[in-house]
Amino acid sequence: MEGLNFIGAGLVVIGAGIGIGKIGGSAMEAIARQPEATGKIQAAMLIAAALIEGIGFAALFAV
């Protein structure tokens, strides 16, 4: 099947997008609850988002 790998990559990117979205949403909630911990939450959020992003790129480069 021609082009199936592109669909697979698309699925991975959708997954990564949902993951990063959830991290962002949770971080927002956490910041709303504890505004004084904003810096720490942001740093943790960025690290987690970067790790997921890596998987997304791995899928894109496997195509």
Next chain:
Amino acid sequence: MSHMQRKFSMKKLAFLVFFISGVVFGQHHEEKTSHTTTHKEQNSTLSLKEEFKKFKEHHIQDSHSFDFVSYKNDEGEKVHIGFPLPVILWDNGLKIFSSSKFHHGESVAEAGGNYYKLHHGKIYKTEANGLLNLDEHHHPTNVKPLDFSITKSIFFVIAVALLMFFIFSKIAKSYKTSALPTGLGRFLEPLILFIRDDIAIPNIGKKHYKKYMSYLLTIFFFIWIINLLGLTPLGVNVTNNIAITFVLAIMTYLFTTFTANKNYWKHIFWMPGVPIPMKILLAPIELLGTIIKPFALMIRLYANITAGHIVLMSILGMMVIAHNWLGSSLSFVLAFVLSLLELLVAALQTYIFTMLSSLYFGMAVEEHDEH
């Protein structure tokens, strides 16, 4: 005494890394040369779409000369505006000549009785007629001499290194006369303090952070400046060369490995508080983890910057290919917005790289008194 020794070994380590980097840059293969354009290159009537695709691939690749613009003039000749860079080859002796001899891959360069030809950014040894033997995948089978050339990427690595040395030694000197920063120092001081107070100290700890500050500051400013240069119309693309991110990641790996204390190794090979069969099972996984961490660093920076460049180039290509008012205006707006996003990505990836490096250093020097 041990402090002196450590300093000395760090110097040696840095030298070794730079030596490796030279070899890696030279031998780096961009295997992604497209299969669709290679066999059509003799065909002078390329469609606009294919020509743009070729241009895009050329932009992603490293090159032996520095071209600002290249276009076809009225007679159909290709005109390149830019300057050549030195080619340094090791082929039974050192051969140094200017890349202008290649005429952008159109002619054969002669040096010390040997003939070389440029083919898709790689130098091959040929006969005097300059013919390449292509295999069935259109890859040349000719011998490739060891290539230590100052390519565009290396030119910019050196330029940024000199620039950073100049700027930061000047700033450091200005602190000798007054505690207040002057000039560019006013802009850079908050960033340096941010790296110290928000990246190094929370992750590494107050006791050990000083040892790593010089490295963290260096990679932060190096990656940041070079990412920002990549967004200028100069066509610089250093961090989307995987060899360069590889060297940056390997530096983090080596610094982590060689400065790690015995607790770090204990937690890899014989972690406390785990049953013995589990210890045997986990040790190889943990050991693999130490390599996967810098590998992810390498891929992350490379992939982010490359993806950004490709998307930006594709959107710009819409203007050429669509060739109507809608495509052009849409492409302009999208490219502008995406450039702003890339500005953020350039800073964010720098931050992530520095942050994760300091996190790994923190793991290496962590002291587990609680067990």
